Every structure is written in C-alpha cells, then in structure tokens.
Amino acid sequence: MSLLKETQKDSSIKNIDNNILAITESYLKEFVAPVASEINQSSEALNEALQGLIKRSLLSIKVPKAWGGLEADTETFYHFQQLISQYSGALAFLQVQHQGAVASIVYSNNEALKEQYLSKIVEGKLLCGLGFSQLRRKGKPMITATPMNGGYEINGTVPWITGFGFFDAFLLGASLPDGQTIRAMVPFQNSHQDAGGEFLVSEPMKLGAMQSTNTVTGTFKNWFLPSENVVSMAKEGAIHENDKKIVLFPSFLVLGCAKAGLDIVKKVAQTKQLDFINEGFNHLNEELNYCQEKIQTAITINSRSFEDDLKLRVWAINLAQRCANAAVIVSSGAANYYNHAAQRVYKEALVFTVFGQTTDIMKATLEQMVYN
The missing domain is CATH 2.40.110.10 (Butyryl-CoA Dehydrogenase, subunit A, domain 2)
Incomplete structure (x- = not known):
C-alpha cells in the first residue's frame, strides 16, 4: 500500500498571512497537542493554553493595527480558527467567544467604549x-x-x-x-x-x-x-438575518474537528499497518480537502446564496461526525477511555455540530443524515 496522502495545501488562497499561521501551528503542536485531553477537562490547563495565545498576541488577530492588533485578513482568521480546533476543541470554543465579542467592539460606533476596551484587549489585560x-x-x-x-x-x-x-x-x-x-x-x-x-x-x-x-x-x-x-x-429579528449571512464561517471550526479525527486515523494506520485503515483515511482525507477547497473559495465570493452556504456548512458537519467516528472505530476499545484522543474528538464533534445552531441548520443537518 502506498504511503498515506498528506493534506494538500491550497495554493489558490493568496491573502493568507502564513507567518501568523506558522506561529499558531508551532505553538499548538508544541504546547497544546500533548495536553489536549487535559485541556478538555481542566480549567487550569485550558487557561494556561489560552495564556499562550495571549502571549503571542493571537487573541488580537482581528483588532485593527491602529489599536495595536494584528488585523489579519478574513482567510487568515478562519484558517487560524481551523488550526486551533484541530488541536483543541475546548481552546477553540473558548477563544472564539472572545473573538466574537472583540469583533462587535471593533465595529461599534461607540468610540469611548473602543478606547476603554481595545487597548486592554491588545495588551492581554481584558478578555x-x-x-x-x-x-x-x-x-x-x-x-x-x-x-x-x-x-x-x-x-x-x-x-x-x-x-x-x-x-x-x-x-x-x-x-x-x-x-x-x-x-x-x-x-x-x-x-x-x-x-x-x-x-x-x-x-x-x-x-x-x-x-x-x-x-x-x-x-x-x-x-x-x-x-x-x-x-x-x-x-427586531436582526440576529436571524445575520445568522444567514455568517452561516458558512463556523465551518472552519468544524473542519478543524474533522482534521483532528483524521489525525487519529492516520496515527493508528501507521501503527496497525492495515490496508483498509489506509484506504479509509485516504477516502475521507480526499473528501475533506475537496470540502475545504469549496468553502475557501466560497468565502471570497460576495454574491453567495444562503442555500449554498448552508449546504457547505452541513457537509462540513457531516464530515466531522464521520471523521470522529472513524477515529473511534480504528481506536477500538481504547476509545472508551475518558482521556483517549478519539473520545475527546468524538465529543468535540458533538459540540461543533450544534455550535451556533439555527432552525435552518438543524433541519438541513437532520435531512442530510436521514435522506443522504
């Protein structure tokens, strides 16, 4: 059997700040990945991981440079979100709450409030x-x-x-x-x-x-x-209109979860040396790359339809569920241990399935599961 296919890089995305992503991935691999299960269970471990992001100024990734932030572009920001969810769903879920609040402050017309909050946020003194x-x-x-x-x-x-x-x-x-x-x-x-x-x-x-x-x-x-x-x-009702506009964006968190599941499958394939695990990994990995390519392209198009965005979001959710299940299956009985990586990713897939869920997303997700 040939060597496992590596996740392909999409060279068509030209605006990404690779320096920010390299710093992020290096930190996640060295300091977060080894303790991901502990981070999922311990607030102290999660806080330590969060402080690591703060020290690298990564929690001000969307703050304008005029306020001292990194002011990353849209593509970089969402790939940043995907990276974090790939290595720790708990850390991703926590920091995305902060990023959402910060974005609201950045776009606010309340200049006095910006003065009060943004500089402290950039300095890591306020979350x-x-x-x-x-x-x-x-x-x-x-x-x-x-x-x-x-x-x-x-x-x-x-x-x-x-x-x-x-x-x-x-x-x-x-x-x-x-x-x-x-x-x-x-x-x-x-x-x-x-x-x-x-x-x-x-x-x-x-x-x-x-x-x-x-x-x-x-x-x-x-x-x-x-x-x-x-x-x-x-x-009144503005939140429902906005939910339709942003329905695609949480897909990057979901894709990160899917990648986490495949990371486990890949690791098991290298130790168990079973061809069918290699084949399963390659099949899911190919689909994941294709789904990601479609989503990456979609976020650069201004005239997207809600229906198309919803289909992509549901596809990503389904992939995360299947990749997490694959991680459990190939891990066998060991996946039952509370601190096993497959157990953690399986539960993270649950969270990202219902994260920011609206009635439209619920309906489409259920229909995809029942009828496809």
Whole structure:
C-alpha cells in the first residue's frame, strides 16, 4: 500500500498571512497537542493554553493595527480558527467567544467604549465572552432592557455564557420594549448594585464535552446598565438575518474537528499497518480537502446564496461526525477511555455540530443524515 496522502495545501488562497499561521501551528503542536485531553477537562490547563495565545498576541488577530492588533485578513482568521480546533476543541470554543465579542467592539460606533476596551484587549489585560444566544429564541424575551435615566434596567436569564473565570466581561443581548435589541458589555462576575440590582452566576454546567470552558447561566434582577456600555442596537429579528449571512464561517471550526479525527486515523494506520485503515483515511482525507477547497473559495465570493452556504456548512458537519467516528472505530476499545484522543474528538464533534445552531441548520443537518 502506498504511503498515506498528506493534506494538500491550497495554493489558490493568496491573502493568507502564513507567518501568523506558522506561529499558531508551532505553538499548538508544541504546547497544546500533548495536553489536549487535559485541556478538555481542566480549567487550569485550558487557561494556561489560552495564556499562550495571549502571549503571542493571537487573541488580537482581528483588532485593527491602529489599536495595536494584528488585523489579519478574513482567510487568515478562519484558517487560524481551523488550526486551533484541530488541536483543541475546548481552546477553540473558548477563544472564539472572545473573538466574537472583540469583533462587535471593533465595529461599534461607540468610540469611548473602543478606547476603554481595545487597548486592554491588545495588551492581554481584558478578555470578553458572549451572552446573546437567547435573542434567537422565539416568544417572550428571556432578557429585557427597560429604558431609564442614563441607561437600562436589565431583567431575566442568560441561559448560556461560556468562560466564567476566564473572561472579565461579556457581550449581553437584551430586548427593548419596542422589539429592538441592544448588545452591551457587562462585567462577568457576581455583582450587587447599591440601588438593589444584582447579577448572579450559576455554578458551571455539567457538560458532556468541553467541561473546562466553564459555561454558566446568568440571572439579572433590576440590574442597571449604563448607556455608555452599549455596543450596538439592532432592529427586531436582526440576529436571524445575520445568522444567514455568517452561516458558512463556523465551518472552519468544524473542519478543524474533522482534521483532528483524521489525525487519529492516520496515527493508528501507521501503527496497525492495515490496508483498509489506509484506504479509509485516504477516502475521507480526499473528501475533506475537496470540502475545504469549496468553502475557501466560497468565502471570497460576495454574491453567495444562503442555500449554498448552508449546504457547505452541513457537509462540513457531516464530515466531522464521520471523521470522529472513524477515529473511534480504528481506536477500538481504547476509545472508551475518558482521556483517549478519539473520545475527546468524538465529543468535540458533538459540540461543533450544534455550535451556533439555527432552525435552518438543524433541519438541513437532520435531512442530510436521514435522506443522504
């Protein structure tokens, strides 16, 4: 049997900053890969890995150079995301929350807030998370913002906030009485205000995967939010429109997970010397390269359709699931060990399957599984 095919590099992507990606991959291979299972289970290990990204200025990858950031282009940023998820899903999941919050600040019209946050973010002195997934839910708003003198009174519950103990603040999404929504920065800590308002955080949830990321629920009661903390305001339903625009981009995290599964298959193939494992790897690797090529090309096209983007996202999800399953299969009974790489990647595939899930993605993912 011929040697295993290596993952092909797409030379058609000309804008990528290879220096940033080389620094990232070198760090991940040397310091993250050897302890990936521990990072998935231990908040202390995850924090150490996160600090490694900070020391290399990689958490300011999308911050403009005018603010001291790296200001990487779109292609570089998404390949960066893919690299991290290939070596540690927990680290990828945690840092992407921060990157999302930072992007919102960068594009905000609140210049005073930019002054307050961006320089600290670049210096590694401040990290941010996200708390607005509840805006996707239909029916009665889970978080309300009632206008009052100088700001808003916040009430309700944020069901998911990742990064307690890691992040200093998070981007809150809340609904106004007229249906519009605001996003604003809120300190990520239990707090009691002099006027009686409070924000309380639950104990970290017991999750089946990425427990180390400390995902919690946050509850507001008559909590005062100053107007100067508002990052942006949007019309009712804007989050659903935006979800359609960005449906393709999380595919890079998913592709990284697929690559992680194939890395395991490749390693097993080299030790067990079974032709059918080589053949399985080559088949999945060829499909993964083709899927990645299609997605890389798609993000450079401005006139893409939502339907085409959705198909590519679902394809990537299906590939990650199959590659993770392949890793389990070739690892045999050893995959049952809680700290086995195949066990970790299998669970990471679960997380990335439902990451940023909308009804459209759920429907398309299920249909792909049932009918294809």
